[in-house]
Structure formats: structure tokens, C-alpha cells
Amino acid sequence: MTTPGTWTREDVDREIARLDTERDGISAGLMALEEHPGRRLLEGAALEGRTEERWVACRTDIARLWELYSAYGAVLDEARALRSRRSRPSRTELDEMARLLTGANVSVPGEEVPIGRRGLLDPAASPRMLTFDAVVAEMNTVWRRATELVASVDEVWSLVLPRLDRVEAAATETASLVDRLGGQAALGVEARVVAEVRKRLSAARARVAADPLRFVGVTARSRVGDVDLDGLERDLKGVQDALRQLRLVQERYEERAQRVTGLVDVLAADEAEAHRRRAHVLTRITRGVPDIPVAAAALRARAAQVADLRRRDAWPQLSSHLSALERDASAAGERLRAARGELEALLSRRDELRGLLQAYRAMAGGRGRGEDEVLEGLHHRAYDVLWRAPCDLDDASRLVGEYQLAVTAPRPVHHRAVRVDGRGIHNETGAGPSTGGGTGTGTGGVGHTGGPTRAEGPRGEGEGNDDL
Numbered sequence: 001m002t003t004p005g006t007w008t009r010e011d012v013d014r015e016i017a018r019l020d021t022e023r024d025g026i027s028a029g030l031m032a033l034e035e036h037p038g039r040r041l042l043e044g045a046a047l048e049g050r051t052e053e054r055w056v057a058c059r060t061d062i063a064r065l066w067e068l069y070s071a072y073g074a075v076l077d078e079a080r081a082l083r084s085r086r087s088r089p090s091r092t093e094l095d096e097m098a099r100l101l102t103g104a105n106v107s108v109p110g111e112e113v114p115i116g117r118r119g120l121l122d123p124a125a126s127p128r129m130l131t132f133d134a135v136v137a138e139m140n141t142v143w144r145r146a147t148e149l150v151a152s153v154d155e156v157w158s159l160v161l162p163r164l165d166r167v168e169a170a171a172t173e174t175a176s177l178v179d180r181l182g183g184q185a186a187l188g189v190e191a192r193v194v195a196e197v198r199k200r201l202s203a204a205r206a207r208v209a210a211d212p213l214r215f216v217g218v219t220a221r222s223r224v225g226d227v228d229l230d231g232l233e234r235d236l237k238g239v240q241d242a243l244r245q246l247r248l249v250q251e252r253y254e255e256r257a258q259r260v261t262g263l264v265d266v267l268a269a270d271e272a273e274a275h276r277r278r279a280h281v282l283t284r285i286t287r288g289v290p291d292i293p294v295a296a297a298a299l300r301a302r303a304a305q306v307a308d309l310r311r312r313d314a315w316p317q318l319s320s321h322l323s324a325l326e327r328d329a330s331a332a333g334e335r336l337r338a339a340r341g342e343l344e345a346l347l348s349r350r351d352e353l354r355g356l357l358q359a360y361r362a363m364a365g366g367r368g369r370g371e372d373e374v375l376e377g378l379h380h381r382a383y384d385v386l387w388r389a390p391c392d393l394d395d396a397s398r399l400v401g402e403y404q405l406a407v408t409a410p411r412p413v414h415h416r417a418v419r420v421d422g423r424g425i426h427n428e429t430g431a432g433p434s435t436g437g438g439t440g441t442g443t444g445g446v447g448h449t450g451g452p453t454r455a456e457g458p459r460g461e462g463e464g465n466d467d468l
Contacts, residue, residue, distance in 0.1 A: 038154030182313030268296035
């Protein structure tokens with residue numbers, strides 16, 4: 001550094017320019033501190049605890065920084081004014097400017113003197129004279145104290161407040177869903193959950209805002225005091241999931257309501273047709289005819305209840321009622337189809353037995369036993385039951401089985417008498433052949449004179465009986 005007495009005009013200009021740049025830097029730093037979000041939050045918050053104590057000292061430090069800045073600028077402005085008098089200053093003026101720029105000429109307030117140690121006319125604080133460099137050094141010390149507090153507070157708020165804001169946004173979104181789905185009147189439980197979350201969020205936010213230094217060093221952002229933020233988010237998510245489901249129910253209500261109404265209408269028509277079909281089957285089959293399940297009327301009444309819930313915006317109840325109605329309507333349709341299937345199965349079984357009886361009669365003819373009176377008697381009894389209206393399927397099944405057994409049994413070599421009663425076919429030992437030319441008789445047997453004659457078929461066979 002050039003010493004006073006040797007300073008040139010260029011030395012003065014360089015030093016003034018350096019100090020100007022330094023002052024601009026100080027000014028920018030002080031303005032950044034003034035505009036810092038942490039300082040602004042501290043300025044407007046109702047602080048308590050350690051944060052309140054530190055903020056009182058910090059405000060004093062910030063005021064001190066501005067005082068030092070003003071004193072710094074006052075001396076620099078004085079030197080600049082002296083330099084601007086002449087473009088070519090005299091040696092005396094150069095020495096004066098060198099003194100201002102390098103000497104202890106910046107007057108700053110000293111430490112406050114206790115009132116008991118000062119006189120009546122003494123100042124509350126003794127001024128101190130510092131150089132520009134000493135002022136900057138003191139400002140750096142005060143700056144570090146002030147910015148340490150602001151930075152610590154800002155770090156806490158930067159960690160915790162975004163988390164609080166996220167939960168608050170979720171609570172707002174949930175409250176909006178509640179409003180769209182009927183409000184508190186329709187969704188009292190969900191609305192109370194949202195209100196409780198907001199209440200606890202407000203308490204957490206107030207606690208962080210009042211004493212953020214209490215949370216310095218706390219890395220976990222899931223709790224603020226006794227407020228479990230993870231728990232609040234879980235509560236909101238559970239409510240949101242349920243509400244989104246209700247929202248889907250709301251959006252698709254008309255489509256689902258029309259579909260279930262159509263299901264009920266089709267079910268009612270099918271029930272009526274099933275009753276008509278059952279009445280027809282009862283004229284054809286004597287036993288085992290199933291009843292027709294009746295559900296359409298009850299389902300229609302429940303559909304009206306669902307429509308009433310829609311008018312009252314009772315979406316939680318509507319959702320469960322509508323889902324149950326859809327399930328029950330589908331199940332009722334399945335039961336009705338099963339009953340219809342049972343009805344048709346009865347007629348199909350009768351037709352199957354008819355076909356079986358005719359097939360085994362053809363088999364008997366192919367085996368040369370078409371005029372066997374025993375077989376013809378069995379055939380006649382089975383035919384009479386099967387073509388009678390109404391038909392007893394149990395009896396028909398038993399009689400067709402007896403006829404089938406008789407047709408497929410081996411022909412006897414010796415004469416056997418055959419007795420047929422209601423319990424089936426019974427063979428008895430006889431003396432003569434059961435078939436053939438000539439004459440012959442057997443105990444309990446059936447005899448023929450001359451050639452065999454065809455047994456008379458059951459009445460009605462071969463005639464138009466499709467409606468039976």
C-alpha cells in the first residue's frame with residue numbers, strides 16, 4: 001500500500017474504486033439478507049423459546065450491520081467529494097484523501113456504557129474510530145452471527161414446511177372430493193378425518209414457525225413434535241382411495257343404473273316365460289318339476305331405493321347397494337336359467353326314454369323276438385307310461401330298464417315260463433319250449449298254435465303324439 005505523502009492521483013483513484021466495489025458488495029449482501037425468506041418469516045412470526053432469544057440478538061446484529069455500512073459509506077463519500085473538486089488535486093489534498101482512505105476515520109458506535117458509569121452529558125456509547133478494513137472485519141463477524149441464525153431457521157423450514165405443504169395439499173384435494181360427493185352431510189366420517197388432519201397440520205405448522213431452532217439437527221421429517229405426518233398421509237390416502245371409488249361410482253352411475261334396470265326387466269320377462277313353461281311341463285311330467293325362483297319384483301324395489309339414494313347424494317350407501325343389486329340380479333338370472341334347465345331336462349329325459357324304448361324294440365325285432373308276448377307286454381307297459389300325460393318319469397325309467405334287460409338277456413335253450421308283474425320279469429322252470437312250431441304248453445307259459453302271430457302294439461303308437 002502506498003503511504004500517505006507519496007500518494008499520487010492514480011493511487012487515490014484506485015483506492016476509491018476499490019472501496020466503491022467493496023461497498024457495492026456489502027450493499028448486495030445486506031439486501032440479500034433483508035430479502036431472505038428465513039429472515040422474513042422470522043420477522044413476521046410469533047416466536048418463542050430459543051428461537052425468540054436468538055432472533056432478538058439477530059435483529060440487533062442486522063441493525064448493527066446497517067450502522068457500520070452507513071458509517072463506511074459516509075467517509076467514502078467524503079473522500080470522493082474531496083477528489084471531485086479538482087481533476088489535478090494538490091499535494092495537501094492528496095495527503096488528506098490518503099488520510100481518509102487509510103486511517104481510522106470511520107466513526108462507529110462503541111459498546112454501551114452502563115448508566116452508573118457515565119456522566120449526565122456522556123453518550124450512552126463511546127464512539128470508536130476504525131479504518132475501512134477494520135469496519136469490514138467487524139461487519140464480517142456480525143454478519144456470520146446474523147446469517148447463522150437465518151440459515152439454521154431456513155434449513156428447518158426447508159425440510160419441514162414442504163412436507164407440511166404436501167400433506168395440506170392432499171387434505172385440500174380430499175376436501176374437494178368430499179364436496180363433490182355431497183359434502184359433510186353425505187360423507188360425515190370422511191369430512192371429520194379431513195378436519196382432524198387439518199387441525200393437526202395447523203398445530204405442527206404453528207410449532208415449527210414459533211420455534212424452528214427446536215428442530216435443528218432433526219433429520220427425520222415424518223414427525224413434528226407429537227404430530228405423525230406419515231400417519232396423517234396414511235389417513236388421507238385411505239379416505240382418498242375410498243372417495244375416488246365413490247367418484248367412479250358417481251361418474252358411472254347412469255350407465256350402471258340403466259344396465260341393472262335392463263337386467264331386472266329381462267329377468268321379469270324370463271320369469272313370466274318360465275312360469276308358462278313350468279305350467280306346460282306340469283301337464284307332461286307328474287313329479288320333480290322345480291319351482292321357479294321369483295326375484296324381479298324385489299330387485300325392482302331395490303333399484304328404486306338406489307335411485308332415491310342418488311337423489312340424496314348418499315354415495316357411500318349407494319355404492320354398496322348398487323354393487324349388491326348388480327350381484328343379486330346376475331345371481332337371480334343364473335338361478336332362473338338353472339330352473340329352466342331343469343324343466344327342459346325333464347322333457348329331454350322323457351324323450352330320451354321314448355327313443356330308448358323304440359330302439360330296443362327295434363333290437364328285439366332284429367333278434368327275431370318281435371312277436372315275443374313277454375317282451376310285447378313289457379313294451380306295452382313302458383309305452384303306456386311314457387305316452388301318458390302327465391308322465392311319471394320314475395316309473396317310466398324303471399319300466400324301460402326292465403324292457404331293456406329282457407331284450408338283451410340270452411334266449412333260453414329249455415322252456416322257461418316268464419311271469420311279469422309290477423316288480424319286473426320272473427323266470428319259472430317249465431316243461432316245453434317257449435317258442436317254435438307245433439303245440440306246446442308250459443306251467444305259467446304262453447302257448448301258440450300254428451305259426452307265431454304278432455302281438456298287438458300299444459294303442460296310439462305311431463300316431464301323432466308330439467304334443468305329449
